[in-house]
Amino acid sequence: MTDLTDLGIREIRDGVRDGTFSAREVAESFNAAVSNARQLNAFLVETPDHALAAADAADAVRAAGETLKPLAGVPIGMKDLFCTKGVTSTAASHILEGFTPQYESAVSQRLWDAGAGMLGKLNMDQFAMGSSNETSAFGNVISPWRRNDGGNAPLAPGGSSGGSSAAVSARLCPGATGTDTGGSIRQPAAFTGISGIKPTYGRCSRWGTIAFASSLDQAGPMARDVRDCAIMLEAMSGFDPKDATSLDVPVPQWEQGLNASLAGKRVGIPREYRVDNMPEEIEALWQRGIEWVKDAGAEVVEVSLPHTKYALPAYYIIAPAEASSNLARYDGVRYGQRDLPEGANLQAMYAATRAAGFGEEVKRRILIGTYVLSAGFYDAYFTQASKVRTLIARDFENAWESCDVLLTPTAPSAAFGLGEKSDDPLAMYLNDVFTVPSSLAGLPAMSVPGGLDKHGLPLGLQFIGKALDEQGVLNAALAIEERAGFTARPQAWW
Amino acid sequence: MSVDTATVKKVASLARIAIDDAHAERLVPELNNILGWIEQLGEVDTSGVAPMTAVIPNTLRLRDDVVNADPLTGGGIRDAVLANAPQAEHGFFTVPKVIE
Numbered sequence: 001m002t003d004l005t006d007l008g009i010r011e012i013r014d015g016v017r018d019g020t021f022s023a024r025e026v027a028e029s030f031n032a033a034v035s036n037a038r039q040l041n042a043f044l045v046e047t048p049d050h051a052l053a054a055a056d057a058a059d060a061v062r063a064a065g066e067t068l069k070p071l072a073g074v075p076i077g078m079k080d081l082f083c084t085k086g087v088t089s090t091a092a093s094h095i096l097e098g099f100t101p102q103y104e105s106a107v108s109q110r111l112w113d114a115g116a117g118m119l120g121k122l123n124m125d126q127f128a129m130g131s132s133n134e135t136s137a138f139g140n141v142i143s144p145w146r147r148n149d150g151g152n153a154p155l156a157p158g159g160s161s162g163g164s165s166a167a168v169s170a171r172l173c174p175g176a177t178g179t180d181t182g183g184s185i186r187q188p189a190a191f192t193g194i195s196g197i198k199p200t201y202g203r204c205s206r207w208g209t210i211a212f213a214s215s216l217d218q219a220g221p222m223a224r225d226v227r228d229c230a231i232m233l234e235a236m237s238g239f240d241p242k243d244a245t246s247l248d249v250p251v252p253q254w255e256q257g258l259n260a261s262l263a264g265k266r267v268g269i270p271r272e273y274r275v276d277n278m279p280e281e282i283e284a285l286w287q288r289g290i291e292w293v294k295d296a297g298a299e300v301v302e303v304s305l306p307h308t309k310y311a312l313p314a315y316y317i318i319a320p321a322e323a324s325s326n327l328a329r330y331d332g333v334r335y336g337q338r339d340l341p342e343g344a345n346l347q348a349m350y351a352a353t354r355a356a357g358f359g360e361e362v363k364r365r366i367l368i369g370t371y372v373l374s375a376g377f378y379d380a381y382f383t384q385a386s387k388v389r390t391l392i393a394r395d396f397e398n399a400w401e402s403c404d405v406l407l408t409p410t411a412p413s414a415a416f417g418l419g420e421k422s423d424d425p426l427a428m429y430l431n432d433v434f435t436v437p438s439s440l441a442g443l444p445a446m447s448v449p450g451g452l453d454k455h456g457l458p459l460g461l462q463f464i465g466k467a468l469d470e471q472g473v474l475n476a477a478l479a480i481e482e483r484a485g486f487t488a489r490p491q492a493w494w
Numbered sequence: 495m496s497v498d499t500a501t502v503k504k505v506a507s508l509a510r511i512a513i514d515d516a517h518a519e520r521l522v523p524e525l526n527n528i529l530g531w532i533e534q535l536g537e538v539d540t541s542g543v544a545p546m547t548a549v550i551p552n553t554l555r556l557r558d559d560v561v562n563a564d565p566l567t568g569g570g571i572r573d574a575v576l577a578n579a580p581q582a583e584h585g586f587f588t589v590p591k592v593i594e
Contacts, residue, residue, distance in 0.1 A: 102574040103566060201549050215549055242567055245552060313532040324509060331510070333587050338580035346592045351512035363511055367521065368528060370509040371497070384535050386545030391538065393546065426527055442549030467550055 004029040005171045009228035016073030023055035023073030033172045039494040042163040045121040051075040054117025069115030077167045077176035080121040082108045083208040091210045092136035093126045095357025096336045105208025106240045107219045114235035122163030126359045128212045131431040133162025135361040144170035144490035148456035155415045158188025164222045165192040175223035181216045183435025186447035190410035190460025193449045196222035201442030202247035205240030213322035226478045230254040260478040263297035268403030272308035281453045282409045289461045296479035305395040311437040317385035324369025393441040410447040410460035438464040448477040449486040496526045
């Protein structure tokens with residue numbers, strides 16, 4: 001019998017439905033995989049009972065001959081940014097250590113309503129601030145991948161959804177939730193050879209998701225292939241009156257709509273994404289991607305997004321500004337940790353609590369955010385960045401006049417080693433150069449594996465689509481998936 | 495624009511994050527490196543450009559003016575609200591004395 005942990009979401013769903021195996025067998029297999037992989041530090045909390053309960057419910061429905069829910073029998077991993085009722089949710093920060101939500105986030109609730117079970121809460125960069133999972137207060141996630149040079153240097157699984165990417169690629173779960181503020185689904189997906197999609201801003205409710213930068217934060221699925229992402233995204237999406245920015249539009253049947261033919265489609269290649277010092281292998285992969293979409297029937301056109309180089313600096317004003325405001329709530333009064341030095345007054349308690357509770361990168365961003373919003377600097381920084389954001393969105397609008405979807409690399413390099421970039425915040429920020437512009441414009445974007453670099457590490461290709469055209473993005477990614485023949489997976493050493 | 499130790503301490507105090515002198519001094523070059531890099535936004539001509547306020551066009555909704563229209567966001571859940579407080583007494587959040 002095949003190892004059930006080798007199966008993806010669709011295979012599990014169909015196998016449970018057809019009685020090939022029981023949902024309980026699936027849950028038990030993944031629970032065992034999770035508890036055998038603690039070296040990866042991908043999970044902050046393991047919830048085997050949650051997975052088993054959902055599995056037993058699925059098996060009971062099937063035994064009764066009733067219709068199974070869309071994700072019945074599928075156990076998933078939940079990024080620790082989502083509040084889960086009765087299960088600690090920390091955003092990988094000390095300041096929320098011990099926080100046990102009394103409510104369920106809208107996205108996780110939708111997944112449970114669809115029949116999914118939870119294997120556990122996944123490690124991440126603290127408050128989703130990072131690109132390597134090295135800012136977690138609970139230790140680095142170790143990528144299951146290793147370079148083929150014989151050295152065993154531990155590699156970054158990407159970030160901020162690094163627990164999600166590591167867990168999916170190591171076959172600890174068939175799919176996981178991620179969140180993407182500036183690339184936090186796509187870059188870790190690329191680093192670990194899996195697929196991940198950030199939908200249009202507003203598709204997934206932000207209610208109950210711990211906020212980082214509210215105008216950018218968007219949840220999405222990370223899974224082994226494009227179809228599995230489509231299945232999971234359908235379950236996660238939908239209007240929620242509790243989120244003022246939730247879009248009141250129908251959720252398309254993305255899985256049913258999958259079509260790998262790009263006949264009649266125009267794929268844009270933005271010339272500004274050819275950045276300085278881009279490794280040859282990334283450029284070569286991009287060229288292969290271009291050949292693949294042509295082979296799928298698409299017409300390839302060169303387009304210009306002239307404000308691309310300003311996207312990162314604009315992002316590093318807007319996101320920290322929003323973060324400094326959002327994270328004001330961690331005050332040691334309502335939830336989380338409190339640090340009360342002897343004789344301290346209220347203000348001193350706030351300052352001591354936040355100094356002890358936040359990690360270095362979180363503090364850095366709160367300080368930058370506070371600075372760019374402070375009197376005298378607001379216009380020069382925040383207002384200017386918001387205007388540049390308008391121009392970046394306009395660049396995309398103009399591009400859609402000549403193409404339907406854009407093809408770019410996902411990240412400027414393959415996975416780097418843990419510790420290689422953590423001393424230089426700016427070098428780390430530059431990792432998001434290809435993912436941030438579409439985040440600023442709220443557009444759907446997806447990373448799909450394209451190949452391996454010379455060290456045997458995965459590289460990803462990204463598609464960026466028009467607002468609400470997740471289908472176009474998924475279809476283009478499927479065309480690449482069918483041609484790339486990406487079957488590499490990390491060899492279990494853990 | 496660049497920051498000095500005094501500015502870093504001022505900003506940290508606005509952000510309610512306690513930092514000592516050594517920490518502030520360490521942050522000065524780090525923050526200046528980042529601020530120097532984001533300074534390049536100044537070269538973009540944004541005259542006549544409106545700042546973005548909504549990334550995807552959306553209309554704000556009004557809900558029915560009903561108490562507890564959605565029980566998830568309604569009232570009457572004091573114990574749940576206080577359940578995670580570091581310190582709560584008599585149905586209230588408790589903080590150090592603020593009035594002598």
